[in-house]
Amino acid sequence: MRRFVLIAVPYVWLLALFLVPFVIVFKISLSDAAIARPPYLPQFDWVSGFGAFLADLDFENFIFLTEDNLYWKAYLSSAKIALISTFCTLLVGYPIAYAMARAPDEWRATLMMLVILPFWTSFLIRVYAWMGILSNEGFLNQFLLWTGIISTPLTILNTNTAVYIGIVYTYLPFMILPIYAALERLDGSLIEAAEDLGCSRLLAFWLVTIPLSRPGIIAGSFLVFIPVLGEFVIPSLLGGSGTLMIGKVLWEEFFSNRDWPVASAVAVILLLILVIPIVLFQRNQQKQAEAEE
Amino acid sequence: MNTSVFAPWEDPNAKPLISFRNVTKRFGSFTAIDNLSLDIFEKEFFALLGPSGCGKTTMMRMLAGFETVTEGTIELAGQDIAAVPPNKRAVNMMFQSYALFPHLSVWENIAFGLRRDKMPKQDLEARVEEMLKLTRLEKFARRKPHQISGGQRQRVALARSLAKAPKLLLLDEPLGALDKKLRQDTQFELMDIQESTGTTFVIVTHDQEEAMTVASRVAVMDEGLLKQVATPDRIYETPNSVYVADFIGDVNIIQGRTTTANEGTYRVDWAEGQAALNATSATEFSNDQTCHLAIRPEKITITADRPENADNVVQGKVHDIAYLGNLSTYYVELSNGTMIKAQAANTRRISRRSFTWEDPVWLSWTATAGVLLAN
Numbered sequence: 001m002r003r004f005v006l007i008a009v010p011y012v013w014l015l016a017l018f019l020v021p022f023v024i025v026f027k028i029s030l031s032d033a034a035i036a037r038p039p040y041l042p043q044f045d046w047v048s049g050f051g052a053f054l055a056d057l058d059f060e061n062f063i064f065l066t067e068d069n070l071y072w073k074a075y076l077s078s079a080k081i082a083l084i085s086t087f088c089t090l091l092v093g094y095p096i097a098y099a100m101a102r103a104p105d106e107w108r109a110t111l112m113m114l115v116i117l118p119f120w121t122s123f124l125i126r127v128y129a130w131m132g133i134l135s136n137e138g139f140l141n142q143f144l145l146w147t148g149i150i151s152t153p154l155t156i157l158n159t160n161t162a163v164y165i166g167i168v169y170t171y172l173p174f175m176i177l178p179i180y181a182a183l184e185r186l187d188g189s190l191i192e193a194a195e196d197l198g199c200s201r202l203l204a205f206w207l208v209t210i211p212l213s214r215p216g217i218i219a220g221s222f223l224v225f226i227p228v229l230g231e232f233v234i235p236s237l238l239g240g241s242g243t244l245m246i247g248k249v250l251w252e253e254f255f256s257n258r259d260w261p262v263a264s265a266v267a268v269i270l271l272l273i274l275v276i277p278i279v280l281f282q283r284n285q286q287k288q289a290e291a292e293e
Numbered sequence: 294m295n296t297s298v299f300a301p302w303e304d305p306n307a308k309p310l311i312s313f314r315n316v317t318k319r320f321g322s323f324t325a326i327d328n329l330s331l332d333i334f335e336k337e338f339f340a341l342l343g344p345s346g347c348g349k350t351t352m353m354r355m356l357a358g359f360e361t362v363t364e365g366t367i368e369l370a371g372q373d374i375a376a377v378p379p380n381k382r383a384v385n386m387m388f389q390s391y392a393l394f395p396h397l398s399v400w401e402n403i404a405f406g407l408r409r410d411k412m413p414k415q416d417l418e419a420r421v422e423e424m425l426k427l428t429r430l431e432k433f434a435r436r437k438p439h440q441i442s443g444g445q446r447q448r449v450a451l452a453r454s455l456a457k458a459p460k461l462l463l464l465d466e467p468l469g470a471l472d473k474k475l476r477q478d479t480q481f482e483l484m485d486i487q488e489s490t491g492t493t494f495v496i497v498t499h500d501q502e503e504a505m506t507v508a509s510r511v512a513v514m515d516e517g518l519l520k521q522v523a524t525p526d527r528i529y530e531t532p533n534s535v536y537v538a539d540f541i542g543d544v545n546i547i548q549g550r551t552t553t554a555n556e557g558t559y560r561v562d563w564a565e566g567q568a569a570l571n572a573t574s575a576t577e578f579s580n581d582q583t584c585h586l587a588i589r590p591e592k593i594t595i596t597a598d599r600p601e602n603a604d605n606v607v608q609g610k611v612h613d614i615a616y617l618g619n620l621s622t623y624y625v626e627l628s629n630g631t632m633i634k635a636q637a638a639n640t641r642r643i644s645r646r647s648f649t650w651e652d653p654v655w656l657s658w659t660a661t662a663g664v665l666l667a668n
Contacts, residue, residue, distance in 0.1 A: 189388045190394060192359055192392065196379050196380070197406035198409030200380055
């Protein structure tokens with residue numbers, strides 16, 4: 001009995017907080033928008049019965065998504081932004097993780113703390129802070145003007161560049177931590193062995209360090225890619241009208257258009273798209289766990 | 294002397310493969326290697342032996358190129374190697390942890406060094422196969438390091454470091470991770486491989502038995518200094534200091550004062566009420582000089598009755614017996630409280646042994662059995 005309860009807890013959790021909401025969202029995506037409260041039809045009522053209720057549901061909204069090219073462009077643009085920013089995060093995060101792993105033991109805890117420290121302030125405040133830095137009169141432009149590198153302020157805020165900066169900044173810890181974990185376990189004598197067998201420092205890094213930190217790279221990339229794909233706050237605050245991301249589209253459908261059924265359909269498709277990288281991520285984690293046994 | 298005996302260190306014209314010239318290595322204020330000079334010759338199996346922290350691993354890492362020399366020079370085949378990085382040295386190392394690449398198969402591990410040399414594919418494959426055969430690993434070529442046993446991993450590490458046919462192979466505690474039985478078998482394997490490849494081996498170990506078994510010469514180190522460099526039998530039979538005598542094997546050390554008896558023989562007064570001991574020595578001692586007489590337990594005869602015509606005889610009683618199966622070590626307490634170890638082969642059944650605990654016994658040894666040491 002106790003065992004059953006123990007197993008049941010995560011399932012009940014999933015059922016109540018994931019599956020049930022998902023079914024509700026899926027149901028809304030099959031409904032029609034209406035000026036009502038809540039703003040869609042049909043609503044289930046006992047008088048007309050279950051059959052009539054089901055008969056009113058259709059895939060109209062999903063078909064609509066394929067007809068208006070705004071949506072697939074937004075998905076594609078989101079994927080592109082997620083891909084590029086994951087890559088940029090990797091480029092920035094790997095050297096940091098590498099330096100942390102090679103730092104003297106007594107420094108590591110402090111460095112780790114510094115990586116996690118930004119989480120202590122609200123995410124929103126940190127993104128707003130970037131607005132202050134990147135705007136035309138912001139700190140960055142003031143600094144560059146002061147040093148004389150530029151004579152007119154750069155337009156960074158409300159462009160894709162600002163979105164990339166915001167994403168890389170926000171998601172950096174998710175990239176650093178798994179890579180650091182992989183690099184920290186790396187036995188230093190493996191690098192010496194590679195050098196002893198004729199590798200230069202650089203080649204030893206490429207042939208030994210990179211392959212052995214690959215599980216960390218993969219885990220970090222997924223941890224960044226998956227949430228960035230549906231990211232809404234960063235593009236809406238730092239991005240401009242030209243920044244097209246599915247998270248933003250979703251928000252506008254819900255709150256500006258008040259078209260819940262279409263918004264739900266967008267959400268369902270987003271989830272289906274995300275399932276692929278999530279499954280791949282799980283497989284990577286599992287493979288890593290098996291390799292450690 | 295038989296000229297076919299391999300002993301280049303006795304030939305003044307022989308060119309050493311490696312020579313350390315007044316090498317000093319400091320880590321901050323700590324001196325790991327202290328003004329040390331040493332020649333190692335081609336085809337030698339040379340052992341660096343010492344307790345942990347004596348500097349033996351530092352010596353090896355300087356040869357491999359992972360540590361720089363603070364003062365002095367190291368020459369490999371007549372060339373100063375200070376400026377040569379590890380990847381350009383004709384030296385390979387077998388690491389204590391084996392340092393096998395976990396993401397590569399056994400085959401790829403062995404091929405790793407050859408690929409860096411851009412060896413043609415056919416030659417490379419032939420060389421890897423040869424190494425697999427040498428170390429009897431043919432069956433495991435496709436496995437990853439975590440899929441094979443500790444002994445097999447050790448052989449992969451050996452094959453990988455030998456694949457490039459280095460002038461010099463460094464082995465850092467190569468058998469440390471193996472259990473005793475496997476270690477003994479592997480020692481002989483190592484010797485066979487060393488002989489068949491003709492590579493110069495330098496092995497670092499803290500296990501004196503291992504050093505004695507495999508090496509052509511042994512260097513006993515302590516605190517960054519070479520205490521003695523000699524063949525295993527000379528290290529054992531004629532240690533040059535109490536430290537070496539004590540580090541290698543079991544030994545009784547008796548402190549006393551010398552009196553010259555004859556040319557080359559001395560009388561050692563060592564305790565009140567005990568007869569002086571007779572010992573021969575090749576090194577000169579002056580009268581009343583402090584000395585240490587080192588005698589191996591197996592060179593002491595233990596008897597129930599007083600032996601006749603023995604050079605040295607002392608009486609005591611059996612305090613303890615360590616039974617090792619083939620041998621027994623008797624701890625005999627003399628009347629003045631000194632404890633002397635004597636070892637005897639158990640040629641008779643244990644029930645028929647002529648003495649046991651608390652029995653009075655006589656210990657005797659010849660004048661040539663021990664070694665007189667000044668310090």
